[in-house]
Amino acid sequence: MTKSADKSSEQNPEKKGKATPKRKDAVAKTKINSITSPVSKADRAKNRESQKLARAEARAAYMRGDQSALPMRDRGPVKKFVRDYIDSRRSLGEYFLPLMVFVLLLTMVPSVEIRFLAIVLMYSAMGYSIIYGVFVGRRIKKLVTEKFPEESTKGLALYGWLRSTQMRRLRAPAPQKKLGESL
Known part of the structure; x- marks a missing residue:
């Protein structure tokens, strides 16, 4: 060991203690954390229908001239x-x-x-x-x-x-x- 390496190890006694994870492992870990519970086909249809109704109500309010529904x-x-x-x-x-x-x-x-x-x-x-x-x-x-x-x-x-x-x-x-x- 050189003198400079000794000095740096004396100044920073803590070491990482583990290897840097591979990209494949890091991406897999984030995918596991971001997966939500599976949505059934009926739930998706219900969500789509409720969004359609909300859009229709917003459009009707816009066409009526409702101030809250109008763009700026x-x-x-x-x-x-x-x-x-x-x-x-x-x-x-x-x-x-x-x-x-x-x-x-x-x-x-x-x-x-x-x-x-x-x-x-x-x-x-x-x-x-x-x-x-x-x-x-x-x-x-x-x-x-x-x-x-x-x-x-x-x-x-x-x-x-x-x-x-x-x-x-x-x-x-x-x-x-x-x-x-x-x-």
Whole structure:
């Protein structure tokens, strides 16, 4: 033995006392510790059914507009006000998607004039939708500032415009106000 080895053994008299376990043994030990009791087929089916019911209840609460079920982007009285404002009005944006499908069908017609009119219709609808978005966004900001003076209006214009471009039937959460109903 060298002098340095003697000194280190004198300074650290405790030794490990056993060999490092092989990886195979260590992995097997963790598998044994992590194994849970086997779940029967009936229990798995019952768990799956209860999870399905929980998801259905959560979706129903979301579609009703229940504040606890909404994601953060849709929560709060200001966002509810914007949704109600948009839902109580009709806009061309609601019909944008079906209109684009119609335009797509028109572009397949062999007549050049009809295809040209389809393209003009498409760009007109896009332009109208953008201009409508600017105006409805300004109106939303004004109304929110009047009704909720302490709340920020950041992002509300885009939130309202995007909701107005969705087909009424496909909006989530579902519209709470009927068309023409006052706020």
